[in-house]
Amino acid sequence: RGPLDAQSLVGSWAGAIGHLQVNPANVVAHGTDGDGDGLVDLHNSLADALATSARFLRGLGYQPGMDWGMEVAVPAGFDYLLASRTQLRPVSFFAGRGIARVAGRQFGDPNLLVFLYVPAGQSGPKFLMTQNYLVLKGYNFSDSYAMSVAHMTDRLKGGGGFADDWPRDTAFPNLSQRKAIQEALIRLGLYQGAVDGRLGPITQEAYARFQASRGEVADGFITRAAYEGLAAATQ
Template sequence: MRGLAGAIGVVVVALGMARAQTILPDPVAGVDMQMGNQAGLEAWVAEFRSRALAAGVSAAVFDAALRGVTFDPKVVERDRKQNEFSKTIWDYLDTAVSEDRVALGLKAIARHRDLLERIEADYGVEKEVVAAVWGLESAYGTYRGDLPVLGSLATLAYEGRRGAFFEAELIAALRIVEGGHVERFVGSWAGASGHTQFMPSSWEKFAVDFDGDGKRNLWGDDPADALASAANYLRHWGWTKGMPWGVEVRLPEGFDYDQTTERVVKPVAEWQAMGVRLVDGGDLPDHGPGSILLPGGHRGAAFLIWPNFQVIEKYNTADAYVIAIGSLSDRLKGGPPIRHGWPRELRALTLAERMELQELLGKAGFDPGGVDGRMGPKTVAAVKAFQKARGLVPDGYPSLEVLELLR
């Protein structure tokens, strides 16, 4: 879904794209460029009209909704540069699961307890989990975005880098307008909007009319439809009530770090036999087979995760986001913060450095699965193989140390 979670400082070491070259024009040239883009957008809207009507949007709604739509260069800039810089998971969590966010979440739950309990009963998703999504996506409804959704989507569809994707989202957004579900249609730069920052296509698939007024309104002051829609989304992807997303664990001396990946799934009894314990030393709870994850390398916190972790990934694939949702929901249930420290002396790699890391891994004979700046499973596996070959702890963490050894 990826909405305003970005507003709290998210671009964690996860996704990346080629760095766009930025040429700053002189003021006159900038005005000319803006005027040219506006004219181009207007021509694109005229050409797009037939496709939108063929998709079921009425001519009256199309003409009224897109009349006067303006090209927004800042939206294009955000799309091009969203992953140029990264934050470490600990810097992200410092904000995402701050004491203020926990306190505000407890107040939000108290204020909407009846609503959240009804949602939990109907959809089988714990109220604290729903509240955690709400807290990260819009700070419990206090910041839902301020950019016109139709203008942002039209700009991105016309600009063309991901034109087909944003055109489909724009058609879905026009259907929302046609149904009278929204009055003030504003959101984040990429078109996610509402209390729980749904993209228009997600609204079509998962939004519900929980308050029974005939509308699936995710944007108004009443959060009922939005919170129920988030629960419906998680239920659709297989949320299991009563199963933790994960628990913080302590790994024994001499642990085989090749086992720390979502691809390795073992019964809890097997992890227990290997010496894995809860961070306080207690026995592991058994919620079925799970995996060990080290999002900050072997010097950071370790987690035993279960399938609910992958369900949250459907909302946002970044490990830091998933752990933030899980940790925040645990805190809202009265649980402790993450106890293990983080290697705060390390910094995250920039996009250029992540791409260099992948290129050098490939040249050294460790296949990273391409050079795109994305620290996905293949790149992590390549880092592990390189670390193992150098006699380092093979935790797969793409650190500056690994990059410097490859250079």
């Protein structure tokens, strides 16, 4: 369906190809001729690449007209254990607990299902995310990737930067320390996942429960201090 031969079909280390890095199986399933030349060429035609990725996202459940999410302000004393991406709740649920949009913006549909996302702890930007954000993670599972794409769409539409700054001087645990964090959470009965050093949502929620048990703000933000605290708690 495209002009490339085996020698020209060069991709990433993971096998993704083209302007927007789509894996071959999804090229076969969703490849689209965006420029009308009769070919699907993700390397040389940006129109084809964009049309293919758009079709792929629609296949994953992307809902046109729905934002990916919005930056919000969270009041002091908020229960961050409610920040779970496994349970989407209506905007009204969070608004009723004091969460508001930044810069004086108003919420739209109070019944829109969202989850609270706190990627950098209580001191960093916070967001109410829609199902469309999870769809972006279906395209690339990295939160950094999905967040970057989501924010770029706002900037392309004339939006500004985030209201809250991202922490710049945070010390994070290395791989062996991340595994030790998971092992400590297992010993404390808070985590049942793999010990792989990948600090995803399950590990973060387990650490948030540990924070709550100590009377700390349970934002689930895992830093090197988290490693030190868990090491002391499990000695």
